[in-house]
Amino acid sequence: MNNNNLFHNIHEECGVFGIFGHPEAANLTYLGLYALQHRGQEGAGICSSDGTKLFLEKSLGLVADIFNEKVIKKLPGHIAIGHNRYSTTGSSTIENVQPLMATYSLGSIAIAHNGNLIDIDPLKQRLERDGAIFQSTSDSEIILHLIARAKSGEPRERIANAVRQISGAFSLLLMTETELIAIRDPYGIRPLALGQIKDSYVVASETCAFDLIGANYIRDINPGEMLIINENGLNSIKIFNSVKPAHCVFEFIYFARPDSYIFDHICVNTIRKELGRQLAREHAVEADLVIPVPDSGVPAALGYAEESGIPFEFGLIRNHYVGRTFIEPKQSIRHFGVKVKLNPVRDALRGKRVIVIDDSIVRGTTSKKIVKMLRELGGAKEVHMRISSPPTIGPCFYGIDTPTRQELIASSHKIEEIRKYTTADSLGYLSIEGLKKVIPNSDIYCMACFNCKYPIEFQSKKVSQLELFE
Numbered sequence: 001m002n003n004n005n006l007f008h009n010i011h012e013e014c015g016v017f018g019i020f021g022h023p024e025a026a027n028l029t030y031l032g033l034y035a036l037q038h039r040g041q042e043g044a045g046i047c048s049s050d051g052t053k054l055f056l057e058k059s060l061g062l063v064a065d066i067f068n069e070k071v072i073k074k075l076p077g078h079i080a081i082g083h084n085r086y087s088t089t090g091s092s093t094i095e096n097v098q099p100l101m102a103t104y105s106l107g108s109i110a111i112a113h114n115g116n117l118i119d120i121d122p123l124k125q126r127l128e129r130d131g132a133i134f135q136s137t138s139d140s141e142i143i144l145h146l147i148a149r150a151k152s153g154e155p156r157e158r159i160a161n162a163v164r165q166i167s168g169a170f171s172l173l174l175m176t177e178t179e180l181i182a183i184r185d186p187y188g189i190r191p192l193a194l195g196q197i198k199d200s201y202v203v204a205s206e207t208c209a210f211d212l213i214g215a216n217y218i219r220d221i222n223p224g225e226m227l228i229i230n231e232n233g234l235n236s237i238k239i240f241n242s243v244k245p246a247h248c249v250f251e252f253i254y255f256a257r258p259d260s261y262i263f264d265h266i267c268v269n270t271i272r273k274e275l276g277r278q279l280a281r282e283h284a285v286e287a288d289l290v291i292p293v294p295d296s297g298v299p300a301a302l303g304y305a306e307e308s309g310i311p312f313e314f315g316l317i318r319n320h321y322v323g324r325t326f327i328e329p330k331q332s333i334r335h336f337g338v339k340v341k342l343n344p345v346r347d348a349l350r351g352k353r354v355i356v357i358d359d360s361i362v363r364g365t366t367s368k369k370i371v372k373m374l375r376e377l378g379g380a381k382e383v384h385m386r387i388s389s390p391p392t393i394g395p396c397f398y399g400i401d402t403p404t405r406q407e408l409i410a411s412s413h414k415i416e417e418i419r420k421y422t423t424a425d426s427l428g429y430l431s432i433e434g435l436k437k438v439i440p441n442s443d444i445y446c447m448a449c450f451n452c453k454y455p456i457e458f459q460s461k462k463v464s465q466l467e468l469f470e
């Protein structure tokens with residue numbers, strides 16, 4: 001059994017980190033990936049350069065299990081990029097772990113990609129007809145082929161021309177023997193920030209990676225920007241026409257670490273607490289305790305408790321040391337799947353009316369198990385579910401692994417039906433209007449998972465999860 005099925009069934013996308021001009025580039029990249037581990041736990045890799053040659057080490061597993069002092073020594077040089085993977089496109093195999101590296105007529109190049117490309121089938125078929133051989137099933141490899149097969153131009157020109165041929169969400173880090181290049185799609189769907197540590201530049205998916213290594217935030221990589229970092233400093237090139245940004249609002253709700261600052265340096269923790277406050281305004285209920293579903297529900301629960309005046313308590317304790325898989329005993333144990341990660345605090349819950357704060361409900365199965373566990377094991381008198389986001393009704397095509405629309409319970413069931421399914425005494429979701437009140441400049445965010453309004457059009461007839469468009 002895979003542990004990822006225990007909770008949201010919405011999975012983190014990926015995390016990227018890059019650094020230029022530091023003698024311990026690979027070591028700092030390792031630390032950066034460690035800070036970004038929440039964005040992907042299936043595999044990780046680091047590629048470095050000493051100015052003349054690229055070195056690559058990658059494997060399936062967690063960052064701390066893959067990299068040690070011996071492995072880091074195999075990654076010399078002052079430039080490095082790293083990647084934490086959660087598979088959005090392509091299966092979980094070592095071939096799909098990034099960075100991906102290739103050698104072509106102008107030298108070597110490596111790529112690390114956070115996001116997901118759309119409408120890639122025609123492009124891949126054309127490349128295959130032209131003789132391209134793919135080593136992985138990752139959509140990111142297409143970008144390498146487009147760069148390598150360009151007829152002429154310097155590496156940066158080939159890279160710019162390649163990314164103009166793709167569509168979707170991409171925060172990219174590429175590196176040659178002498179340069180680090182950061183690119184963000186024109187909609188800015190996934191976060192990507194620029195920082196500095198002494199005379200070295202760093203780029204990362206989230207600022208929490210800067211904090212660990214002592215780097216200072218400079219600015220975000222702009223939507224549609226290609227930033228070239230080399231011995232001459234920074235060179236910014238706008239490679240896409242301006243469009244209305246469509247930042248992923250779910251980064252604030254669930255994906256980003258609470259201590260990160262994303263999308264023009266907005267504090268994630270502050271937003272999540274305010275989402276909880278707004279939820280309390282919209283869905284008040286008499287109760288004795290407010291408890292979070294840890295860990296992502298904690299800031300919203302604090303906000304809800306502060307706004308409502310109801311005491312906050314850790315009524316559920318999470319086991320942080322669960323591996324990716326576990327063996328379920330042959331003799332059935334009630335609530336086993338949820339109890340592997342969560343356990344109720346009986347003394348805090350017994351006989352109490354409890355408000356449970358979570359960030360989302362996907363299929364509803366986990367919420368149902370949590371409610372029953374709080375009653376049967378915790379002894380709660382009442383269990384009221386409160387969700388700090390609107391109902392999730394649409395899958396994501398831009399770098400988050402979500403179920404199909406048919407599997408999203410809110411896409412086909414009314415809120416009262418979901419309440420009955422979870423067996424909660426009451427259920428309240430944050431409204432879309434409430435979400436927009438909390439998020440600054442909310443009109444520049446993608447909320448397709450809540451309203452099915454997708455910012456990037458699909459050109460090809462073949463689209464996965466087609467039931468969405470029926």
